[in-house]
Amino acid sequence: MNASLFLLILRARMRIILVTFFVTVVATVLVSLFLPKTYTATSTVVMNTKGTDPLTGMTLPGQLLPGYMATQVDIISSKNVALRVVDQLKLAQSPAVLEEFNRATEGKGSVRDWLADLLLRKLDVAPARESSVVDIIFKGADPQFVAAVANAFAEEYQRVSIQLKVDPLKKASSYFDEQMKTLRDNLETAQSRLSKYQQEHGIVSVDNRLDVETNRLNDLSAQLVAAQGQVMEAQSRQRMAHSDGAESPDVASNALIQNLKINLGNAEAKLAEVAQRLDRNHPQYQSAKAEVEKLQRDLNTQLALTSQSVGNNARILQQREAAIREAFTEQRAKLLELNRGRDELNVLSKDVESAQRAYDVTAQRFAQTKIESSSETSDVMILNPAVPPVDASSPKIALNIALSVVLGGLLGVAFAILAEMLDRRVRTDADLASLDLPLLGEIDWKASQRPRKGWLRSSMPSRLRLN
The missing domain is CATH 1.10.287 (Helix Hairpins)
Incomplete structure (x- = not known):
């Protein structure tokens, strides 16, 4: 199939192309208008990757590891942080939520876990490629709610990062406290033995x-x-x-x-x-x-x-x-x-x-x-808190219409080619040649009507060209 034949097919099947194009665009517009609006809120946090603790001045090698950012992303999207968000926003105390939970799970399981799973499905964590900035993205139908949830995830992630750093130190502090008691007893015992020996032997110097x-x-x-x-x-x-x-x-x-x-x-x-x-x-x-x-x-x-x-x-x-x-x-x-x-x-x-x-x-x-x-300092800082979005992030009608135009055109062309394959027509002299039929003449629809010389040419249509 050459280009001229392809254009002839498109011209002949223009009705199919236009109908397909129109149906695709109208369907896309109707679906976009009737789809529920989805709002997206983004809370941005930044990691302190200087490698130095501001309290003790010690180097923090964990932040210099290649998997540090991936670990932080996993922490943000963890079940622990989601449960903290549920508790902070008091979602499990809403009668409507409890009713929805009972209808969805027939009262099986925990409402906190169910809500945490729902929040994690609509949560997206996007770390920057060459920086320490992480975007916490949450989608939902209510602008105020999605902003509150995004900020809650950022705040609870900050608290969890503090807890992950402080809890081992508290255990270590308790261990050192016990060891100090033992070492203090050992020191007192050694000093008493030394003093007793000096007194028994009368040693001053x-x-x-x-x-x-x-x-x-x-x-x-x-x-x-x-x-x-x-x-x-x-x-x-x-x-x-x-x-x-x-x-x-x-x-x-x-x-x-x-x-x-x-x-x-x-x-x-x-x-x-x-x-x-x-x-x-x-x-x-x-x-x-x-x-x-x-x-x-x-x-x-x-x-x-x-x-x-x-x-x-x-x-x-x-x-x-x-x-x-x-x-x-x-x-x-x-x-x-x-x-x-x-x-x-x-x-x-x-x-x-x-x-x-x-x-x-x-x-x-x-x-x-x-x-x-006892330090409450964190390596995580909230750079940009989420604000309630004014415009919905989806559906995007203009983008959908543009895509439907492209898709409708492609589908129209595809249906035209499919119709041509199912109902093959003679379009050019090459089609007759492929059927082994003689070509007597061609009608040039664009040729001008001029008088013909001779009795044979004057009796034939002016647009007919004999071979």
């Missing part, structure tokens, strides 16, 4: 006392080393004094013994001189001999006394060294006891510090959670 005792131990250690040196020297002098008194430095340095030795030498020299001159029985000889013997006895006595004094000094030094050693041992044991006590005290102090740190962290978290749980 472990570090200062430990420094004093350490200095004392160092002093005793130095005294012990010095005493051991003195004892070794005294023992050596004692052995030398007992083995060879003359060679002993203590004997040699004794002034009395030196005088006695000098006197003894003089007396012996005198005795030798007298022995050369006198006989042994001479009184001078006897006197000189008695003096020498007396000096010798005195010298031996002083040597014995000196050796004994050296031994006594050695024993005294040994006793002093033993006393210092004993004091050093006691001081070392005392210092070890102090170190052990300090370790135990450090353990108890660390227990107190750990308990205090845990209590402080929990108290800080509890205070923050308590503040957050």
Whole structure:
């Protein structure tokens, strides 16, 4: 089918096209006039996607997730929000609504759930593509009612968003409160153990006392080393004094013994001189001999006394060294006891510090959670509240007529083609050629009537053209 044939078909079937077009337009106008009017109200809300809590200053990563807007749309269109809207507008208390509910459900189920389902059917939530704005759209027959319902959905969604944020914080606050009681008891127990240990051991300042005792131990250690040196020297002098008194430095340095030795030498020299001159029985000889013997006895006595004094000094030094050693041992044991006590005290102090740190962290978290749980701030703000619409959103008569014109024209053309297919007519010479029939001539309805030459041409109509 070419274009010329299509136009010939449309021309031939113009009555069908016009009737179909007229019927479609008239039917659309009548339906649009008799359809009930529907009003649409839109309440716009905006999400706070800055990612920061205005109360605590903490980052809110949930708002940065890809599915955040989809989650908010699901919350707005949830059954919980719809039930809150029903309660806010007190729809379930209307006698007309109760009568309609009983007629529709025969009293089965809950009127609140039934109303919530009805509201959700007429609700549409449209989030913006590249912004944080969400349109809450509600349709109905009453302009005042649809605006009230749209605003109620926005307000209840705002309250639900606050509740979803606050309820977990309240539970966390209750949990932290219980934990604080336990941690406070642990802290008091650790502090009491530390205080009891300090009182039992008389510890005021472990570090200062430990420094004093350490200095004392160092002093005793130095005294012990010095005493051991003195004892070794005294023992050596004692052995030398007992083995060879003359060679002993203590004997040699004794002034009395030196005088006695000098006197003894003089007396012996005198005795030798007298022995050369006198006989042994001479009184001078006897006197000189008695003096020498007396000096010798005195010298031996002083040597014995000196050796004994050296031994006594050695024993005294040994006793002093033993006393210092004993004091050093006691001081070392005392210092070890102090170190052990300090370790135990450090353990108890660390227990107190750990308990205090845990209590402080929990108290800080509890205070923050308590503040957050009592906050009524929301991440949702109502940007544009819904107002009662003046004009109905549907039916749109002008748009419906325009669409009916297009649809009527398309249906008319379709019916014309269908009629042509059901009742095929010869429109052009190509149709005869397809039927294998000879073409004798054509009538040109637009040709002018001019005189023909010749007897054959003058006898035929002027619009007839012979082949």
